[in-house]
Amino acid sequence: xxxILNRLSLLQLDALKELGNIGAGNAATALxxxxxxxxxxxxxxxxVYPIEEIPELFGGSENIxxxxxxxxxxxxxxxxxxxxxxESALKLLDMMMIPDVxxxxxxxxxxxxxxxxxxISSSYLNSLSFFSSLTIVPSTxxxxxxxxxxxxxxxxxxxxxxxxxxxxIETDFLGNGEAIKGHFFVLPDLQSLGILLKSVGVE
Amino acid sequence: MSQQIKVGMADYKVGNGPDKLITLGLGSCxxxxxxxxxxxxxxxxxxxxxxNPDPSKAIAKFADTAIDAMTKxxxxxxxxxxxxxxxxxxxxxxxxxSSSNEMNSIGFRNAExxxxxxxxxxxxxxxxxxxxxxxxxxxxxxxNGNLKIKTMGSGEKYV
Numbered sequence: 583x584x585x586i587l588n589r590l591s592l593l594q595l596d597a598l599k600e601l602g603n604i605g606a607g608n609a610a611t612a613l614x615x616x617x618x619x620x621x622x623x624x625x626x627x628x629x630v631y632p633i634e635e636i637p638e639l640f641g642g643s644e645n646i647x648x649x650x651x652x653x654x655x656x657x658x659x660x661x662x663x664x665x666x667x668x669e670s671a672l673k674l675l676d677m678m679m680i681p682d683v684x685x686x687x688x689x690x691x692x693x694x695x696x697x698x699x700x701x702i703s704s705s706y707l708n709s710l711s712f713f714s715s716l717t718i719v720p721s722t723x724x725x726x727x728x729x730x731x732x733x734x735x736x737x738x739x740x741x742x743x744x745x746x747x748x749x750x751i752e753t754d755f756l757g758n759g760e761a762i763k764g765h766f767f768v769l770p771d772l773q774s775l776g777i778l779l780k781s782v783g784v785e
Numbered sequence: 786m787s788q789q790i791k792v793g794m795a796d797y798k799v800g801n802g803p804d805k806l807i808t809l810g811l812g813s814c815x816x817x818x819x820x821x822x823x824x825x826x827x828x829x830x831x832x833x834x835x836x837n838p839d840p841s842k843a844i845a846k847f848a849d850t851a852i853d854a855m856t857k858x859x860x861x862x863x864x865x866x867x868x869x870x871x872x873x874x875x876x877x878x879x880x881x882x883s884s885s886n887e888m889n890s891i892g893f894r895n896a897e898x899x900x901x902x903x904x905x906x907x908x909x910x911x912x913x914x915x916x917x918x919x920x921x922x923x924x925x926x927x928x929n930g931n932l933k934i935k936t937m938g939s940g941e942k943y944v
Binding site: 633634636637642643644646649651724725726727728729730731732733734735736738739742743746 | 793794795796809810811812813814833834838843846877879880881891918919920921922937
């Protein structure tokens, strides 16, 4: 089944938003537990964007960001990504009590940030699996510190083979007041989106 | 006055000197420039994928159809493909996974597809800055054909 993204019904978008909400709520709880700090999140946005606009959502193509990428496999396929700016990444490391980090590309820093991405993604997928009765398995995380356009292009190429538009389910995380701004989003491929909608009964 | 013409993701543009063509944040995508030194006419494409499964649409997103469309436009502007030179950059592998590597090949496959298509058109490829793990921003000066490549960490260079 192929889905035409800009023809998704309000009900379908609502269902995706609710799934996003539950997933992100779980992810925020997990993050809060490892940091032992309060973590807030925004209500997830579920929106269809033209591909070329995506880098603009993250401060422009040349904006330098830290990204953790996980792929999902099983009944659904696609990508999960946790993006944050360098300053937030350093604050996150500080909250995790990783000492003496000068730069996010140090081995211990990358490893810790990947672990955060891993925990967020896994708890997100856990609740998604639970509600949809689909089996979804995450890959190990990958790390990148580079231009937003370059990082995003790497995951967009997959969906872009079939569509000029991309459906993003995205949530902002705010940790420790507003000191840490993280951005988490899910990018299901088109076929998987159909499977997901069907599994929750809004085909 | 020279103007800077921005080429977005999955897009291509052509222009004349002294303008400049620029595309930002190439990861696994490839920036392709084709330039005629004598006429000071050139084009730049930012492709995401190697081969277009449906050549009737999304032509600028794929290496094969983007190069085809861009060269035709250049020819309309009076360019002979025998006179042009091409420079390409991008095709990096942005994420290093400890285990799986099914995503690793897209940058490489893009580069291969671009080279194949250029060869098919009989276009000389004089600079190839592909692979690696870093994103790139490129700017083509249509006045002299110089290509500025900006990489995070290692700064700028002209090729």
